[in-house]
Amino acid sequence: MNRVLRLAEIAGDTEAVDMPAGAPPQINPEHLRMVEALLFAASEPLSAESLSGSLPEGADIAALLSELQQLYEGRGVSLSQVAGKWQFRTAPDLAFLLRKEKPEQRRLSRAAIETLAIVAYHQPVTRAEIEDIRGVALSKGTIDVLMEVGWVKIRGRKRTPGRPVTYGTTEAFLLQFGLESVSHLPGMDELRAAGFLEAVPPSGFDIPSPSDELAPDEDPYEPGDDLTDEAPDPIS
Amino acid sequence: MNRVLRLAEIAGDTEAVDMPAGAPPQINPEHLRMVEALLFAASEPLSAESLSGSLPEGADIAALLSELQQLYEGRGVSLSQVAGKWQFRTAPDLAFLLRKEKPEQRRLSRAAIETLAIVAYHQPVTRAEIEDIRGVALSKGTIDVLMEVGWVKIRGRKRTPGRPVTYGTTEAFLLQFGLESVSHLPGMDELRAAGFLEAVPPSGFDIPSPSDELAPDEDPYEPGDDLTDEAPDPIS
Amino acid sequence: MSEMEDNFGAVEAVLVRPEEAFVVTVDGFEGPLDLLLALARDQKVDLAKISILRLADQYLEFVESARRRNLELAADYLVMAAWLAYLKSRLLLPQPPSLDGEPTALELAARLRWRLQRLEAMREAAARLMARDRLGREVFARGDPEPVTVVKLRTHTDTIYDLLSAYSAQRLKRVRGNTYRPPHAPVLLIEEARARLERMLGRIGNWSGLVSLLPADWSYGAKRRSALASTLLACLELARDGRIEIRQLKAFDEVYVKDRAGPAAPEVAA
DSSP: OHHHHHHHHHHSOTTTSOOOTTOSSOOOHHHHHHHHHHHHHOSSOBOHHHHHHHSOTTOOHHHHHHHHHHHTTTSSEEEEEETTEEEEEEOGGGHHHHOSSOOOOOOOOHHHHHHHHHHHHHOSEEHHHHHHHHTSOOOHHHHHHHHHHTSEEEEEEESSTTOOEEEEEOHHHHHHTTOSSGGGSTTHHHHHHTTTTSSSOOSSOOOOOOOSSOOTTEEEOOTTSOOOOSOOOSOO | OHHHHHHHHHHSOTTTSOOOTTOSSOOOHHHHHHHHHHHHHOSSOEEHHHHHHHSOTTOOHHHHHHHHHHHTTTSSEEEEEETTEEEEEEOGGGGGGGEEEEEEEEOOOHHHHHHHHHHHHHOSBOHHHHHHHHTSOOOHHHHHHHHHHTSEEEEEEESSTTOOEEEEEOHHHHHHHTOSSGGGSOOHHHHHHTTSSOSSOOTTOOOOOOOSSOOTTEEEOOTTSOSOOSOOOSOO | OHHHHHHHHHHHHHHTOGGGOSOOOBTTBOSHHHHHHHHHHHTTSOGGGOOHHHHHHHHHHHHHHHHHTTOOOOHHHHHHHHHHHHHHHHHHSOOOOOOTTOOOHHHHHHHHHHHHHHHHHHHHHHHHHHTSOOBTTTBOOOSSOOOOEEEEEEEEOOOHHHHHHHHHHHHHHHHHHHHOOOOOOOOOOHHHHHHHHHHHTTSOOTTEEGGGGSOGGGSSHHHHHHHHHHHHHHHHHHHHTTSEEEEESSTTSOEEEEETTOTTOTTTTO
8 A cells, every 4th residue: 555655656746645654764756756767768777876976965775776666566667687787678578579670689609608608607717617517629719709799708817827817707798688796697506506616526615606706816817918818738 | 546546556466456447448557568668668759550560459559658658747757749659758857867067177279369358359340350450360260169158249240341240258258257347358557567568568559448339330230130250252 | 636636637638629629519419528418318317326337338339330320520529438438447347445546436437427417507507598588689678768968067267367468468479570570581401402412413514503503493582592502502512522523713703513423424533
């Protein structure tokens, strides 16, 4: 009931409806309109901070966002949290309506899709580690394709002999797949618990979790570095 | 009340709320969601016909649009009709949110400040007179810049062959330079006292006393006049 | 432990030799591990409980049948076959007591099992990922965003001081400019005259008059005076350098120039 009243208040005139006593955090309807307009107008997701910057001092941005999210629940457009930011997107179940003559996106090969998943779940990960998981050499173009699409980036270098570069996913990846962060990847917890995110079979080692933070044995990537992205080949 | 109930129905589950008997045109909440998503994702305004084409047979598009319009009334986003087509736009009163003001400090070029000074002291003054005083042809943009900044305006036309327009300074000019009126511009003695001129200026050197009043040989400027602001070019 | 790593690492290093950057797929398999995984699925048991011995047999059989069909297998498939044959033989033999860190056959088998499970887990993860609603495919952002417009708030820093000093300086300059402006005489620089003469060397006739060497458009008025002086000085410099000879019969008389490198007298230098 409370909910409906607040909806009415937002939709119509403010005076007419009394806020029920004991209503949860006071939502300023003007602020709500502003957040709505800002998110609606933007072509990119907006962070809570950047929204704050456009709102009057003291606006409770977290409460406003959660109110707005509720307001749009079940509607044709919904407020989603992606890459730690906020964006209005059409409801997924209406895909049939909107998926029209959209130019077919470049089809990724099976190898590229697997590699993308391995980079996403295992990041930071080196080329050698990807090859170890797949049990096959990565063909030259696979990572290039993923970098070209903008989903994978070089994030650092591993502090091991040869200092191989490490790969990770980008913000564009999170936006594309509608993920709040890499720790929200589907099935992440199960994979971690089963030890499949490790380089060796689990035997009581610490279990790493993918993160955008530099790993303890990772250095930030400096573009000035030479571009060899592999450890010296032990064979050749 | 009816309105609020329908809002709740759209926002939440459909079963829970009974439509009051005798409710106006039956709005199918699924259809409403579809119209909402279509309009949101469209890159240009959509006509009722083209919306119809995407909706299931028999959807009452007029009722849906009017319902959607009511739903967004007073919100941060509104459904508006332009040239017979429909689109979501941010509420006009929130336009200020979508405008960022970026302060920028500028200085006039040497030629521009010289020209400005000549206009100020010698007004009403024609382009040819400015060129004569400066001894250099005025480059095309110089007066435009001063007019754009808002410090120089066309004030009249000189009663001479070709009726060239005359320039003068504006209110904004006085504000910028802290002058009460153009007649308060310092004269020869004051310029000398302030050290801008040497004690004994060259012979034949004089400083005019400018005025806002129309000069005896000046006609007021009528915007209806043809827009040539120059005397006919004697060469071409 | 570390030796087990090394041991296994060696096999893997061969499996992923970078020079085999293009992978020959065997009946659509992406490498030996992929093939093993497909064979393991045939056993229709949980991968964790898969019989490595049976898997090795299936794999070796597959390789054998490929060979019978004259299919050329990529080297890494053969390396895997050799390794599986080795593992199989060790699994069949009675387990020797573990030598100082050397992985046992059972450990090697367990590790292979784990790698198959991990690959399958990643495959499933990839499938789940690709099944998500994707932006621009299933879900859409605002089709017609209203971008933030940046309005430049210009403020001018020009002051009354700037205005008055520009005006005074400009007026003074102009007034002075009208009273005395030193006329600019045309000047042919000595360097230019010399450069010109040097270009003419070899083409100057015997004892040409200096006046005939002046540039055509410098042959009258103030320009002639400047050109004459510069050319004379340039001639003196060239004469000093021994490249021409100069002669004048008497003061104020015509000056004559002879090209020492001229075609008429090539070996005069002596």
